[in-house]
Amino acid sequence: MKIFDLTGRLALVTGSSKGIGYAIARGLSEAGATVVLNGRDREQLEKARAMLSAEGHKVHARSFDVTDFRAVEAAIAEIEAEIGPVEILFNNAGLQHRAPLEEFPVEAWERLKATNIDSVFFVGQAVAKRMIPRGHGKIINVASVQAELARPGIAPYTATKGAVKMLTKGMATDWARHGLQVNALGPGYFKTELNAALVADPHFSAWLEKRTPAGRWGNMDELIGAAVFLASDASSFVNGHILYVDGGITASL
Template identity: 80%
Template sequence: MRETAIKRFDLTGRLALVTGSSKGIGFAIARGLAEAGAEVVLNARTASALEEARAKLAAEGFKVHARAFDVTDAAAVAAAVDAIESDIGPIEILFNNAGMQHRAPLEDFPLDAWERLKATNIDSVFFVGQAVARKMIPRGRGKIVNIASVQSELARTGIAPYTATKGAVKMLTKGMATDWARHGLQVNAIGPGYFNTELNAALVANPEFSAWLEKRTPAGRWAEVEELIGAAVFLASDAASFVNGHVLYVDGGITASL
């Protein structure tokens, strides 16, 4: 029997790991995947914040687990992925969402912040993506979605190193797809625009920046995290079975306009 269009978006029975998911974009994506039927493993470094997020989703009736580990530590990542597969089940969906920001003039940018940005925004995508792909490849299927950014395409003053890391995420996504598509994996990215999150709290609170953003964005406003859910479910589902190496920008049109 031919599968219906809506059924292709159904994630029932699938296990998803979402890194950096105790709050913000990661938490919204985790909730969206759960709403589409997935069983979800939340990840963050802080166990207390992670448990609070897990309890919140569990109270809404979702099947959810919490695993605290550092995504910038390759050995910890490998051990955690092994444990999830052994204790919970095969990871069929991975969202590499963990990330950080640091704002400073490029000529004064601290070296320690540069190293933290690279580790959190690039190394984690490689470490977790590789560890999970090694499990997915023998099974011949899997979905990996990396969180890129409009800064994968566009620069802005004060965040050049962040822009560099998100450009790298875009190209690592394409490289992952090129290597792993033949094994039945789909590897794509979501490029969020300017979202109202804790990471952007200082910008949201700045009237001058918000006014600039509203003029610069064709949609004329900040985005809310729930507006990422449709793209996340699509790329995690059978509806995206022939989508590979693509960056889906959810940005209100900012990358389409001058």
């Protein structure tokens, strides 16, 4: 269907050298978009670019620190000048740190805030101020079921994803009148490198399968349909929405 076709559009996906970001980038490419990958690890980033290019996808790579406002502004200016206007942004870069709240290191708290919240504001603002004069654009922030639900040992992460949820709503409130759609994708529990320790823990996996109505972990390719929907014309009147892809975990006690 043409309303899901992303042919000719340029998408930037932060934190996309692996994991959910890579899966989203690949899905957008399969829908026709040209994709700019981003990450701080240049070697891993180039590996990801080469893999997607080998599959025939139109893909570029730009390594910059999404927690550095000046680096973000310079990178977006360069992308727009050298590759083209960013029409789709996925703010995916994220970090996790697990520790008891009463012992949670201040340094880890600061890293979580910078990576999970500051980057969404910095990249979102840099891209939006270029989208606004053009009168259209898609910004999708990657939130989490932890924007709604807490679990022991990850309270600061939960706080950051709650902030992403509300920043998404605020962005939509400010920018919808300019023709932008700003929404969030809320993954549940997926088999990713970020969750590797949990996937390998039989007790946690058993708990998760019992807690989730679908009865299993999610596979990363199951995020692609929702990602393409939010990036395409199919969501032209969807704004400030958090789309949870979680096997029903946020719907059930």
